[in-house]
Amino acid sequence: MRVLVLGGTGSIGSAVVRELIERGHELFSLARSEASAAKLRQLAATPLAGDIGSPEAWTARLPRIDAVIHAACDFNTDMGAVDRRLLDAILPALARQENRPRFIYTGGCWLFGATGDGGATEETPFRPLPAFAWMVPQIRRVLTSSDIAGIVIHPAMVYEAEGGVFRRFAGEARDGEGVRIVESEAVRWPLVHSEDLAALYALALERAPAGSSYIGASIEGFSVGRIARAFARRFGKPDQAPQILSADAIAAELGEWARGYALDQRLSGAKARLELGWAPSHLDKESEIAAVSG
Template identity: 25%
Template sequence: MNVFIIGATGFVGGHLARHLIAEGHTVTGLARTESAALTLRARGISPVAADLDTRRAGAVEAALRADAVIYAAQADPEHETATVADLTRALRGTGKTLIFLSGSGVLMQRTAGAWSPDTFAEDDPFLPEPLAGSRKAAEDTVLAAVAHGTRAMVVRPGLIWGPGDHGHMSMIYQSVAVVGAAAYIGNGLATYGHVHIDDVTRLFGLALARGRSGGLYHAVAGETPNRWIAERVAQDLGVKARSVTLEEAEQVWGPFGALIMAASSRIRAVAAHRELGWQPQHADMLTMIGDQRLRALATPSP
């Protein structure tokens, strides 16, 4: 299959491209710059010179040449909305596959660092997070394309972890550099469902192979409250773990980071298990404790 990935130079898109190539697919990827194109070529990915702003038409043309399109970019809401609208319009009646990477942030709950008893399967109703309104609208646009002859799906993972400094683990290591302690907000029981990047890419592969048109698939393997992460980071570094207020958290992680660290987002992957037979192979995010790249984040900048 010829798969066009929008976001192939990113964390998820890059891992996804490597996984699909290993499965025997041909992969093309959007490249906004010549340096990005060189990176993609070195990875065995054919670059498409385009972007999601002034050269979006090039991305749409590449989508029409492909058998399947995966949107895995982290774009601003305006460009994401416009790109999804253009893609779904162009792919009408083609029968081609379009898979949109979303995230469980669309249903996160602002709990001020506290636990939430609520957990959501794919078909469960929820009140969308206001700041993620455009992302939820993009999901809806993709799924509505099924009625117009597109094999469209949405993959909605929890917090994605894996090699590199991504997500809550890295943020808590970073907090040590700022406040000298592994920080969490409030009572520290805010919890995001999490999933390893390799399990996410396997889910995409399964969705490409046998996903249902109109399917929405969650990806989650476990969940760990932020205070538990902070206590393990503190133990690793020989510092204390401590609670910070929302105001202090903004000084540590910025307004958006503080919002994420104070929220709960708990999901269940019922449809992914039942329809695709997906089973995660990495369930313990705390295995990353002690990673040298993460430890380096705890060192204050000179």
Template identity: 35%
Template sequence: MRVLIIGAGGYLGSAVAERFTGLGHEVVALVRPGKEGESGFETRTGDLADPASLTAAVTPDIDAVVNLATPSGDADVDAAAIAALTDPLRGTGKPFVYTSGVWVLGATDGADESAPTNPIPIVGYRPVIERQVLALADAGVRAAVIRPGIVHGRNGGIPALLVDLARKHNAPVVVADSTVVWPTVHVDDLADLFVKVVEAAPAGTIWHAITEPAVSVLDLATAAAQAAGVSGDPVIWPLAEAEAALGAPFAEALALSQSITGKGARADLGWNPQGPSATADLSAGSYR
């Protein structure tokens, strides 16, 4: 299978590209003009703000498209990009996978894929894009949405920020509230789910990429401090101070408490996560 990946050079995209390649699939990376030699894969050039370039990249030899690009922040630009990437797939039954995230659900307690969206500002328009993707099922595209939890592993993602904060404050740091919990997933397990969704997910489906439904952020921060080689009593970072340092939308996201299940992919796609827990990964794994 030849898989066009948008965002193959990113934290998650590189893991997904590696997983597809390891299973014998051919990865084609969509890159911006001038970046052709940097991906290590066959490339096509395109820009999310240039819909024509995206459509041109989805040639008939492409068997699947996986969109791992960071949203632009402009709903119209992102909607046009989705349309451009999927127009060549209409009527083919080929898969298109869009990467969303659990923040579209807002504060939750045990939510599954059927829960209504209630997005926080940082992902305010993303449910609209999700609906655009899912509607492609009626146009003969095997479209699906993956919502990862907080991704950890390979010394990256938001947990790396917790390590940096612990190092800066010389103590574990939690934004706003020590009772917050996050749903988490290891980046390699998440990459495996992308492959399974491309290979077998029915059209018009949503999948939660969650291995741990509700991990204490206080525990994560404590493990991050261990990775940073510091100790001390946890520091509760007032939301206003975090907003000033990180920007209000992102700080609010870090203070969001969510408990979310991810049983559907295990039951229906045979997803079998193998990665370490988030706290173990931080305290004794890739972040050390």
């Protein structure tokens, strides 16, 4: 398939680009700088000049494509408005394509709120973090549009060899007085390695029926305290205890979206395993942390 990836140089998107190229698909991706274009060419993808914040220009000149994977988000205060403008421009452009394209939209684990021990599945009603409430109508729009075959992936907390969601943890464990975590060591995060998540996007692209949603969680819930202490051991500080921040403190530092770090969650990836044959391979999180680059 000819696939356009939005966010193709990001943590999720670059892994998706690599996975799809390995599977023989032809990849295109937006590039808003020459550095981004060069990175995409190194991955064997074709860069298209453009920015998700100004979609009208590049959606008017889309090549023939069979699918779009939307994995772009900048976490700014206007991210909801940017995303609405993007869909306003790209959905009519896709309607003009020769065949009905597939469109994979990226949701997120923080749309399910704090789940506690009960956990969440794709059937669980959304209770979104306020900073991401704008995403719920966007998901409905994608899944109900007749112009596309809409599919939604809800990634868990994504990490990779270079860090991903753990990047700050690695830096603080190496250089600081302890990894900073929010509210409690007992808070659990659902986790997924970027390579496993990319495999899920590929399977959804190739097999998922229109109108379906999947949670990308390879580990349902893992204590953030255990993560912090594993990083302390990784950098030779086995007795270093985590620093506890309040949700208000992390929101003041990073933005309201960062309150998600305080959500105690368990999310199930069973549907993706059963329906798509998803088989994550990165399952020993503490061993993976030991290999994270500093």
